[in-house]
Amino acid sequence: MQTAFQTTLGEVRGTLVPDLSGPHGPLPPLLLGLTLVTGLVDAFSYLVLGHVFVANMTGNVVFMAFSLAGAGGFSVLASVLSLVSFMAGAAGGGLLANRVTAHRGRLLLSAAAGQTVLVLAAWVLGRLVHLPAGHGARWALIVLLGLPMGVQNAVVRRLAVPDLTTTVLTLTITGVAADSRLAGGPSSKVGRRLLSALAMFLGALAGAALIGHGHRDLPLLIGAALLAAVAAGLLPHRRSTLAWTG
Template structure:
């Protein structure tokens, strides 16, 4: 079997006795979620991301320069909300620092509540999402994705950050044999990019076909499934549950 396919297989069906146990496929599921929520926020909340903060910093620069279609306030609300979520997530994962399954469980249960609240807002308010409704959605989703990122950072599964793909893509090329590197782990890295692409595609397809709440509904269902898995994994005492060295 080619190395790339073997790496992809090992990510989707990991060795339960390995250093990260069942975490890789769960990280891929959360990467799909990132694509879903950012498709919703960018297309319906006015050129703002709730998961990828690099984009918001760039958008703030655009807004300051007077570029049409970009809101300094919306990007700032996303940044502040995301940071607040990361703070709460940091507390949650540090309280459960001895067990990676519990770290994931605590963060995802909180994230699910925020995404579910955002879904309810969309259903109650109806489209278009403007004024206070718009900022409430940005805040709720920013809080949820900040929580997710805090947990993912603590879990430290290589190449599966669930949001940042720039370094992942760079590593795929820079570490390749063609670049005289040690090996690109392309199977896992390509899966990560494909997962975000799939989430963004499905989210955009739903929005463009008149189903604005569907990306958040799918996100809530996905989070419920991953949270259930994390709750079951929180009972495990396998080696992967121990935090990585230095964490």
Template sequence: MSEVFLGAWHTVAPVRGERHGPLAPLLLLLTLITGFVDAYSYLVLGHVFVANMTGNVVFCGFAIAGAAGFSLPASITALVAFAAGALVGGHVAQLRREHRARLLYAALLIQTVLVAAAYIVAETTVPTREAGSRYTLIILLGLAMGVQNAAARALAVPDLTTTVLTMTITGASADSRTAGHGLKTGRRLLSVLTMFLGALCGALTVAHGHAGVTLLIAFVLLIGATGYIGRLIDSTEPWVTPVV
């Protein structure tokens, strides 16, 4: 059990010289943001995810089957927007692949602008009643989360994909009795807990009539992450080099 807590702690506060440097806590922060953003999209934009694409594929099946509350156009829009964002994020990763701090910084700049735009749209329109506003938000947020996921994939920090937890949960269970995997289990469980907390706080914010604040919180967290990594774009520490 102590190894599990130690693994979680080292994710939040990496030891000096750790292979991934400050990337692990930053990606954990992006996992928290995912919870906020998906809470907003599902509860406000009508049973659609902008980060969890597995859910949208399932929702497409539900919509085709005629299940109430699910929209095929909305789910497809989210899938296409996410894929387009991932394409952009992949291009950024190719251009900045030699320096992981610069890679993350560029991706966060794009994501921050997209989430800021989404917040403005959410606050100046009524997405629950206006189809144009709803689809604009799905596109903006889908693009943002696609960029984030592509960047996280390129950074290749184990067990911190920021948007997908299926394999993380599988690993936490499958490796739980394997000697030497306590540190990994701690990180995996922390990742799951972080997304849970983001979703919980986001849902509570929406439920209390402050839906737009959910996106505002995500924006503020992104500003913080961008500002922090921006100070490290000239770093020559070993963690900035790509994972082979």
């Protein structure tokens, strides 16, 4: 009988090096890459654009409440702009998902390619202005980053790979505890869930460290490179007819 550690290790290995004939093919490691991007981009938005998230909409709703209550350091306009941009991106991602219904690989490829362009545009703008940006550039950066994060969420939602939402960790972390053997559960998927949380942590850690050392725009460039890598990783599979694509 396998120990809990062996089971978890097997889940980690299966997520990082998946069976291409399995139900999700190459998607799990690619979605971990998108989770890293989320950490990088949210580190940039919170630390450089001033207490606003472009991927974590729960945070923005709370920040709006803080601002309306008179707490300092928060902006209703920034949070609303991020929410609206995210929702516009999610609508675009939903439109894409409803048009590219026959192939999950091509769907994620199209989304990642579009995200790459938008995040790269944000990086270029960040290079052109003095960060932290003034109001006009700040609003533009929020829009340029909120849109691709909305697209990502809509497309990942349609892909429906368990425990790899790429932006929301609350349910993932809840699952680790609620399904644990301590709670009388099967302790299933803990390896994948921990990888998802670790990817977000590492992305945010890298972003914050780079910003703290004066490289304020670099998290965006790295994020764009990761998105381009996700798109490139899907190119060999765009004509695949394996079961995971449907």
